[in-house]
Amino acid sequence: MSSNPEGTEARPRRLRRQERREQILDAATRAFAKAGGFTPTNLDDVAAESGVTRMILYRHFDSKTDLYRAVLDRAALRLHAAATSGGELGDHSVAGMLRWASDDPDAFRLLFHHAAREADFRDDVDGVREAMVAALLPHMEKVAVSEQWAAWAANLATTTVIEAIMAWLDAGRPDEDEAVDRVLRAVDGIYQAVVPATP
Amino acid sequence: MSSNPEGTEARPRRLRRQERREQILDAATRAFAKAGGFTPTNLDDVAAESGVTRMILYRHFDSKTDLYRAVLDRAALRLHAAATSGGELGDHSVAGMLRWASDDPDAFRLLFHHAAREADFRDDVDGVREAMVAALLPHMEKVAVSEQWAAWAANLATTTVIEAIMAWLDAGRPDEDEAVDRVLRAVDGIYQAVVPATP
DNA sequence: TGATGAGTATATTCAGACGTATACTTAATG
DNA sequence: CATTAAGTATACGTCTGAATATACTCATCA
Numbered sequence: 001m002s003s004n005p006e007g008t009e010a011r012p013r014r015l016r017r018q019e020r021r022e023q024i025l026d027a028a029t030r031a032f033a034k035a036g037g038f039t040p041t042n043l044d045d046v047a048a049e050s051g052v053t054r055m056i057l058y059r060h061f062d063s064k065t066d067l068y069r070a071v072l073d074r075a076a077l078r079l080h081a082a083a084t085s086g087g088e089l090g091d092h093s094v095a096g097m098l099r100w101a102s103d104d105p106d107a108f109r110l111l112f113h114h115a116a117r118e119a120d121f122r123d124d125v126d127g128v129r130e131a132m133v134a135a136l137l138p139h140m141e142k143v144a145v146s147e148q149w150a151a152w153a154a155n156l157a158t159t160t161v162i163e164a165i166m167a168w169l170d171a172g173r174p175d176e177d178e179a180v181d182r183v184l185r186a187v188d189g190i191y192q193a194v195v196p197a198t199p
Numbered sequence: 200m201s202s203n204p205e206g207t208e209a210r211p212r213r214l215r216r217q218e219r220r221e222q223i224l225d226a227a228t229r230a231f232a233k234a235g236g237f238t239p240t241n242l243d244d245v246a247a248e249s250g251v252t253r254m255i256l257y258r259h260f261d262s263k264t265d266l267y268r269a270v271l272d273r274a275a276l277r278l279h280a281a282a283t284s285g286g287e288l289g290d291h292s293v294a295g296m297l298r299w300a301s302d303d304p305d306a307f308r309l310l311f312h313h314a315a316r317e318a319d320f321r322d323d324v325d326g327v328r329e330a331m332v333a334a335l336l337p338h339m340e341k342v343a344v345s346e347q348w349a350a351w352a353a354n355l356a357t358t359t360v361i362e363a364i365m366a367w368l369d370a371g372r373p374d375e376d377e378a379v380d381r382v383l384r385a386v387d388g389i390y391q392a393v394v395p396a397t398p
Numbered sequence: 399t400g401a402t403g404a405g406t407a408t409a410t411t412c413a414g415a416c417g418t419a420t421a422c423t424t425a426a427t428g
Numbered sequence: 429c430a431t432t433a434a435g436t437a438t439a440c441g442t443c444t445g446a447a448t449a450t451a452c453t454c455a456t457c458a
Contacts, residue, residue, distance in 0.1 A: 020404080036318050039238045042445060053406055054446095064446065117316055119235050149381070152370040156385065159362045164355050171351040182348070182392040186355065189388005193381040219434080241415060252436055254418095263416065 021060050024050050028071050033106035037114035038068050038121065065120075072115050072124045075107040080128055089135035094161060094187075095180045101165050102173060109169075112162050132158045144194040157190040220259050223249050227270050232305035236313035237267050237320065264319075271314050271323040274306040279327055288334035293360060293386075294379045300364050301372060308368075311361050331357040343393040356389040 015023065027050035035041035043064055047054040061067040082100035083093040101108040115121045116129070136154040144150035164183040173179075214222065226249035234240035242263055246253040260266040281299035282292040300307040314320045315328070335353040343349035363382040372378075 015404080017404080036316065040318065043447095044445085055407085055448095056405060058447075059404080113316055117235065117312055119239065146373075148370055148373050152366050152373075152381075155369065156359075156363050156366045159366065160355075160359060160385075163358045163362065167351050167355045167358065170354065171347055174345075174347050174351075182351075185392035186359075186388050189385050189391060192388060193384035214434080216434085242417090243415085253416095254437085255435060257417075258434080 017060075020052075020056075024052065024057065024060055024067075025071055025074055027051070028067055029075065029104070029106050029110060032068065032071060032114070033110040037110070038064075038118055068121065069124060071107075072111065072121060075104070075111050076125060076128050078104070078107070079111065080131070083128075083132075089131060091184060093132075094183050097161070098165050098168070098176065098180055098183070101169060102176065105169050109166070112166065129158060132161070140191070140194065143191055145196040149194045153190050153194045157187050160186055160190060216259075219251075219255075223251065223256065223259055223266075224270055224273055226250070227266055228274065228303070228305050228309060231267065231270060231313070232309040236309070237263075237317055267320065268323060270306075271310065271320060274303070274310050275324060275327050277303070277306070278310065279330070282327075282331075288330060290383060292331075293364075293382050296360070297364050297367070297375065297379055297382070300368060301375065304368050308365070311365065328357060331360070339390070339393065342390055344395040348393045352389050352393045356386050359385055359389060 024046075028046045031046045031049040032038065032041050035045060043054050043057060046067070047057060050057070057067065061070060079097065079100055082096040083089060085096050086092040111125050111128075115125045133154045136157050137150060140150040140153040140157070141147065144153055161183060164186050168174075168179050168183075223245075227245045230245045230248040231237065231240045234244055242253050242256060245266070246256060249256070256266065260269060278296065278299055281295040282288060284295050285291040310324050310327075314324045332353045335356050336349060339349040339352040339356070340346070343352055360382060363385050367373075367378050367382070
């Protein structure tokens, strides 16, 4: 059970398949985020960031598209897990999302600032988004003046959560707990925007 | 002064330089918006949309980049004009922006959903954005608990205006006048999110 | 110790798309 | 009518980057 007797292994060049795969996904997330999405990133960038030859990327993923999908799917899965760790989607999800965004800002940006705008990949992201919209819609329908405005509000509130977190990252991530509260208050503003009348 | 005596000219194939240039910019705006930004759009798409050969694009613009810049600059100029038609930037700007977005949704989407994420072109858009942020910042600083949160709020409010208008386009553009009011109320929610305390 | 498989190194193929060159057509205008 | 300039048609050069092929190195482990 001690196949690695050395005390401080410098950095093992040979990883087992699964480990290397994860490492590549980590590096690819950084590379894709830095360059700004699928097209502007080339496989040499990813290979360099992974500390590995371009060839080996093909031993783990069929194509650049396949790799990108794997990156996005893993990120979406993790975000979904973070948002539903306390049960269903709801107010508490904001805390989970914000914490996850803080842990992996590259993945967060990649999902919502790049993949969301890429025709071939938006579907890989929209699962999460649609779940958020669906969770918000009933609440909006309760207060909104019409179905049409309720749909508008549910979409905008979802976007607001995402962009509020993004802006928080950009602002230097002050006061994590307070941030959750402020994001929720911003969302509350969307509610106030679709109630029938303001006398 | 009557060089075109025909009653109903079908469609004049030869336009004067300036007219053709404008027509190409119109078509290019549609083509770039439809394909989703600079990279995924090729010049054949633009040529087809313009009803013109690819060759002639080069008689009006030095390069694809030059053409794209011209499209973005014109759009940004028009948006700025729409937002400041009533003087300085302020609450009334929302009405102007919303009307312009309604008139030219392709240009609006191109600016804020595509060019804003493209490394080589974001600067061509950020002029407008930065002006909005700058206009909002003093107001935020008056109410916000700290400088950092004021900056966060100014950025988020700007994004909210843009995304609220985008969501309004997606929702089928109901009630233009009401829409302006609702967008402003959503922005008001951002103010409420950064005031010092909520007893 | 010998087979396995992770990783390297280098060369090559292939496709898409920007950009250029060239020869031809035809409307507009003095 | 003759010149000019807008536009067409087609082919070509070139570069980037994805994907494949092949031969080699060397840990690891049964």
